Amino acid sequence: MSSVEGDEQARSTADAVARRSYGRLVAFLAARTRDVASVEDALAEAFASALQDWPRNGCPANPEGWLLTAARRKLIDFARRRRTGEAAGGELQLIAEELEAAAAASTTHELQIPDQRLALMFACAHPAIEAGVRAPLILQVLLGLDAAMIASAFLTSPTAMGQRLVRAKDKIRKAGIPFRIPEPEELPGRLGAVLDAIYAAFSEGWTDSGGTDVARRDLAEEALFLGQLVTQMLPDEPEALGLLALMLYVEARRPARRNARGEYVPMAEQDMSLWNMDMIEAAEGLLLRASPLNSIGRYQIEAALQSAHVARRRSGHANWGAVVQLYDALLALSGSPVVAINRALAVAEVDGAPAALAILEGLAADERLTQYQPYWAARAELLARTNACDGARHAYEVAIGLERDPAVRHFLLQRQAALARI
Amino acid sequence: MQYMLLLYVDQNAYAKLSPEEQKQGYGAYMSFMEALKKADAYQTSGRLQPTTTATTVRVSNGKTQVLNGPYTETKEQLGGYFLINAPDLDAALSWAARCPASQHGTVEVRPIWEMYQQS
Numbered sequence: 001m002s003s004v005e006g007d008e009q010a011r012s013t014a015d016a017v018a019r020r021s022y023g024r025l026v027a028f029l030a031a032r033t034r035d036v037a038s039v040e041d042a043l044a045e046a047f048a049s050a051l052q053d054w055p056r057n058g059c060p061a062n063p064e065g066w067l068l069t070a071a072r073r074k075l076i077d078f079a080r081r082r083r084t085g086e087a088a089g090g091e092l093q094l095i096a097e098e099l100e101a102a103a104a105a106s107t108t109h110e111l112q113i114p115d116q117r118l119a120l121m122f123a124c125a126h127p128a129i130e131a132g133v134r135a136p137l138i139l140q141v142l143l144g145l146d147a148a149m150i151a152s153a154f155l156t157s158p159t160a161m162g163q164r165l166v167r168a169k170d171k172i173r174k175a176g177i178p179f180r181i182p183e184p185e186e187l188p189g190r191l192g193a194v195l196d197a198i199y200a201a202f203s204e205g206w207t208d209s210g211g212t213d214v215a216r217r218d219l220a221e222e223a224l225f226l227g228q229l230v231t232q233m234l235p236d237e238p239e240a241l242g243l244l245a246l247m248l249y250v251e252a253r254r255p256a257r258r259n260a261r262g263e264y265v266p267m268a269e270q271d272m273s274l275w276n277m278d279m280i281e282a283a284e285g286l287l288l289r290a291s292p293l294n295s296i297g298r299y300q301i302e303a304a305l306q307s308a309h310v311a312r313r314r315s316g317h318a319n320w321g322a323v324v325q326l327y328d329a330l331l332a333l334s335g336s337p338v339v340a341i342n343r344a345l346a347v348a349e350v351d352g353a354p355a356a357l358a359i360l361e362g363l364a365a366d367e368r369l370t371q372y373q374p375y376w377a378a379r380a381e382l383l384a385r386t387n388a389c390d391g392a393r394h395a396y397e398v399a400i401g402l403e404r405d406p407a408v409r410h411f412l413l414q415r416q417a418a419l420a421r422i
Numbered sequence: 423m424q425y426m427l428l429l430y431v432d433q434n435a436y437a438k439l440s441p442e443e444q445k446q447g448y449g450a451y452m453s454f455m456e457a458l459k460k461a462d463a464y465q466t467s468g469r470l471q472p473t474t475t476a477t478t479v480r481v482s483n484g485k486t487q488v489l490n491g492p493y494t495e496t497k498e499q500l501g502g503y504f505l506i507n508a509p510d511l512d513a514a515l516s517w518a519a520r521c522p523a524s525q526h527g528t529v530e531v532r533p534i535w536e537m538y539q540q541s
Contacts (some may be wrong), residue, residue, distance in 0.1 A: 128511060175533050176423045178510035 010054035014047055017063045023142035025064065027116035029071060031179040034123070036141055036169045038078050039071070046070035064113065117142060118233045119179040121226070124168075125193040126177045133164045134193060135200035140165055143222050153204045153219050181234075188295075191234070195243045195299060198226045202247050220251060231286070238290040242300030245286035249306035252279035264411040272313055280310055301330045320349040337366045341378050353385040373402040377412060389419050424465065424534035425506055425514040430498040431527030433472045450522040458506060463517065465505040473499045498527050505534075 022043070030039040046067045060066040124137040136150045151161035171177065182190040202223035227244040234240055256274035259265050287307060290300050305326050312318040327343035340363050348356035360379055369375040380395035396416035403409045439447065451469075458464035473492040480487045492499070504521065508514040511531070518529040 126511075128515075175531075176425075176508075176510045176514070178512050180512075182512075 006055035006058075007051075010051055010059060013054065013059045013063055014050050017067065018047065018144060021064050021067075021113075022144045023117045023120070024113055024115055025068060025071065026141055026144075027120035027179070028113045029068070029075065030141075031116045031119065033075075033079075033173075034177065034179065035173045037166070037173070038075060040141070040144075042071040042074035042078065043067070045074045068113065115233070116179060117229060119181055121194050121197075121230070122181060122190060123172055123177050123179045125190070125197045126172075127190075127193065128175060128177055129168050129171060130164070131193075133168045135197040135204075136161060137165060137168050138194075138197050138226065139201055139219070139222065141169075142226065145222070153201075187237075188239075191230075191237060191240065194230065195239060198223050198230070199243060199247070199299070201226070202250075220247075220254075223247060224251060236293060238293040238295045239297040239299050241286045241290040241293075242297060242303045245283040245290070245303035246299050246306060248279045248283035248286070249303060249310065252276040252283070258407060262407060264405075264407040266411070267309060267313070270313070275310075283307070296329070298330065298333050301326055301333070305330070318349065320346055324350055337363055337369055338372070338374070341369075341372075341375055345378055345381075348382055348385070353382045357382045357386065371402060373399050373408075376402065380412075380415070384415075384419060392416075393419055423508060423510065423514075423536070425508050425511075425517075426532045426534060427504040427506060427514075427518050427521055428500055428530040428532065429502040429504075429521065429523035429527060430496075430530065431501045431523050432497070433499045433501055435526065447522065454521055455504075457520065458504065458517065463506045463508060465507060467502065467504040469502040470500060472501075501527070 025043055026036065026039050029042070030036045033039075049070050050063070050067060054060070120141060121138055124141055125134045129137065136154060139145045139150055140147065147162040147165055148158040150165075151158040154161065181187070202220050204219055224244075224247055227240070227247055230240045231237075231244050252275050253267070253270060255276070256270035256272070257265060265271075283303065284307060287300065287303055305323065308319065308323050308326065323346045324343065327339060327346055331339045331343055340359070344356040344359040344363075347359060357379070360375070360382065363369055363375070376395045376399035380392045380399060383389075383392035383395055393416060396412055396419070400409055400412045400416070403412060436444065436447070455464065455467060473495075476492040478489040478491065478493055480489070502523070504517075506514065506517055508517060511533075514531050514533075518524055518531050521529050523529050
């Protein structure tokens, strides 16, 4: 084999292993010492060694086992450098033996590294970790995304994001945050934080709906992967199923969200042939699996709303009464003014625009909403329906001023321009 | 691992309790300590005199400054501590939740710096 071919093969094998097993390797290696940062460094060095060794000696039959052994050696080196004293020596020996056994098993069989990724996710989303850094932490630790990429997705500076990630890992280690799946009685609360972190990652990926920013689109895919992982490991948790269903419904419509000119297309006007029906069917199946488990929650309701919207487009018949009921339930759970806006839009379909406008008036006291584009767009839309053109024009004006996405801004401008013709 | 549970409570509240209530409060701490001992988690503990008894010392430019009063004035004051053994943070947090001070004040949980940890 020529060295160029060998290099390429080594690189593609390493890439494949990184995609397939990175999080599994981190979780396994870090579970005992809780020292995530050292494990990441050790794995990075192990991957670097692989890219030197594999082109010369051929790719190993079990690349995961090879990397695990290499990373284990690096970890023991790190620990020797950092730790002295007899007690530490004993602990090191124990870790070494444990890792040795696992590495031996994994070179003789198919990969047998116990899957501790979910436990790692629970550590990253522990209540002792600042809520805002949980999603970035999960993305970095489980998927190996670098701080710069995560920072750009979450609209912060790479330095600031890097520091927050370092602090969080430092806390996991020093405060002794355990890697374990919580007991059933505490699971609901703790799982919520994990699901919220995954959804936050998904939403950040979704914001760039044009799909021009590759890093962000990947983020939505990675969030789907994590959502799948949680439902595989906790198959009877209805909210985990609900979240995955919700993400699939949204992802299924991604290709239809922009027209050929890159312009925003509202759901009511989307070309349904562009929807990914496999994803939608998978989402429907997940919701069906969740419902007999008899524990309703935010993600199941949001997924059910998505399901209702999809059904409306597919059948041409809308059950707006049911949609309003779902929003009622969601509002009772979340108390979110954002949910209240969407509920008002559904009410408009049942009781007419004036009733919906009255609801919006009631929300106007919430100061957060005065800076929230969808509030003004909803107001504009409802005012236009009652032929209050001046009011609608002004509300569109504010909505346009608040919108960041140029495609959505363009869409709102078109709506505003259409007012004159009513 | 070792964790310090730092008990922050309103130090004036205790004096306002009836003797019977004071006895009950004291008993709750005794039971907590007993439970820690039974679980082999207890290392040591202490109750602090009120901050009116505090004196603060600081040496700057070789000069020792002694000040009357606590380091900072706060609504709740450090009133006591428990040093415990726990396998991980979750175990330490569940002890903190059982500590009577978490009912009428706040318990801060801090890991003890282990000697071989350089950073």
